[in-house]
Amino acid sequence: MNRLTPEERRRVRIAQQRAQQSMLAQLDATPHVLTPDEPRGRWWLIKVVAIAALLGGGLLASQALEFKAPASLVEALLPRR
Secondary structure, eight states: OOOOOHHHHHHHHHHHHHHHHHHHHHHHTOOOOOOTTSOHHHHHHHHHHHHHHHHHHHHHHHHHTOOOOOSSHHHHHSOOO
């Protein structure tokens, strides 16, 4: 009952091929990604900016989230007033 006629099989196959070609065309049109093979100046600049952002963010976070270790076990367990 679920048998396809030769004409229907041909139409299904053509539809599959068109979908495959469409997907392959989308893969070929991927956006440009910067790789280490790019000109050295640009790649170096991106690394420097990323390192500076991480260091700056760490410095700001260390000032905002200052950790003060308790002087004794009693101070650690009792609530502060």
